[in-house]
Amino acid sequence: MQIKTLLNTVENFKSFVYKAVSFEVINGRKALVADIKPRVNAKPECSVCGKRASGYDTQPSRLYEYPPLWGFQVFFRYSPRRAACPVDGIHVERIPWSEGKEQMTTTYKVFLSRWAKRLSWKETAEIFKSSWDSVYRAVQFVVAYGLAHRDLENITEIGIDEIQVWSGHKYLTLVYQLDSHAKRLLWSGPERKAKTLLKFFMELGRERCLRIKFVCSDMWSPYLKVIAKKASQALNILDRFHIMKKFNEAIDQIRREEVKKLKDEGTDNVLEKSRWLLLKRPENLTEKQTVRLSQIVKINLSSIKAYLMREDFQRFWEYKYPAYADRFLENWITRTLKTNLEPMKKVAKMLRNHKQLILNWFKADGRLSSGTVEGFNLKAKLTMRKAYGYKSLECLQTALYHTLGNLPEPILTHRFCG
Template identity: 50%
Template sequence: MRLQVILNALERHGSFVYESAAWADSSKEGLLVRVRPRRRSRPICSGCGNRGGTYDHLPERRFQHVPLWGLAVWFVYAARRVACPVCGVKVERLPWASGKERTTSSFQWFLSRWAKRLSWRETAEIFGTSWHTVFRAVKMAVCWGIRHRELEGIEAIGIDEVAYRKGHQYFTLVYQIDRGSRRLLWVGQDRTKETLGRFFRFFGRRRTERLKYICSDMWKAYLSVIAREANGALHILDRFHIMQLFNKAIDKVRAQEARELKRKGFEVLKRTRWLLLKRRGNLKVSVATVACGGSRSR
């Protein structure tokens, strides 16, 4: 089966023909697939989308495509310039690439999927491209997702911050955490009241009123904004920060009690912190004996 047949089955463009497929000058460069316009087809203006006559041709360009059997694949095409009655002379719109990109849209989607599993540098090295190409592919996928995302029916969100630089530099992240649908919804600079307020303005009053659950940590800025903007939702505080405060309170009370008992002349039991923190079933016999009022074995 010829490569052109495979391409026609997987990625057919009606006004264009895969004319030939051959090795590049160096086999390390991969395969070159030459593309030409179909006979009597008229190019589409990249400005307004109307068809027009061919004004002239630009020099050939290569567009990197999805690799095949570990070999780089390149589309080679000399783009036409359109004599558009509306926009004047414009370069034609190409169905396999957007704008001035040197990679096909299929290859961009391919890279963006791998960039979810690997670092961008590793993705670039494995598939023979540059870090900036992977970056643009991810940016394309994210922008497409933002334009096509659906925000209706969201009942549960989670709010968290992530440090991206030393010196307390943070992003605020908002996730959808409904059962069966978990995704990142929004990213904002910093972790202030104004930051989270921007999310609720973006999300809209109607959608906010339909929220049933909001999960966050105990950052004061988040607590105040959630109480103001979404007081109809059940606000769930994450367990980690609650237990962290409990542990700090236990340490503070134990220290106060130890000082008070020592002042009154009582013997202070040391190294018994985990007596309060461990589950009853996980207590060792020696510690459990202390809990029951017995003597502690050394």
């Protein structure tokens, strides 16, 4: 089979024909170059209005990179014509395999973007003898197309969270769709301020906001205020993961203070290397860790008291009815406030201040799982590592939409990468 026949099978362009296909040296490497010519009597298409117009002149030939064949880079070579449009004037013609002055074909950009989901952008560039910037442009193109063509209807469940993107408390607010029929990254915005989340709701539109039934979020006050204002009809459920995270932070603070105290007193430090024994769930401990924990809990230490208080609170999530859960929660808060463990008392006050939102978890019948949001966040952090070399927040957002957005791609006649 001739290469021309192969190209006509996978990429046939109306009004254009493949001419000679030959090996040439491009940028110091042997590559396949396919010459493309317009069909006889085929007029150029105006790049502004899309209508056919008389040809004005022909520009010097350009190379457009295409997906590789058998390890060889492939290029289309074409001399663009300028169309003399009676409405829009003289413009370079619209060509079906590329856009504007882009030197990569649309097919090649989609090809690179698919590989960039599997590999880091740097690895993708190295394997296909491209550059990091070219991979970024490819992903950027596919993401822009996807955002413009995605379906934003039937959004009823969302999760809101933030991730730290750079040192120095730089954050990115992330909004996920959590519906059973569509789980994806919906939106991202810099910082974690009220105006950040407000922008999401404004872009989503009033009608779509009114269709939201459930919102899963953490206890960040600016988020809660915006949710109450823009999605007041929705049930706001506080994220179970973030609630238990507050417990772990309190336990760790007590443990660190107690370790220092024991060290200063010269007492045998039984809490040494015990951090993860106290922070992990019992079912996640190894056999060796379980044995050691069973020994430590027999000792009258503040760290152990805090640990047992957390384990006692875990029963809260097992209740079926809000009224019984409320009674348990109030009882736990009252008992905790009578202790001398200040970090745990701080947790108890937090629970009381947000009690109604916490109890919403039962009203929603547990249908929103915080694990879904945390799963997305873990993937987001992995994406950040895979896209190392990103030079701006916009670049990072592009990478996140690409990986987590479940976006539609440009329609191609042939799929080079599944």
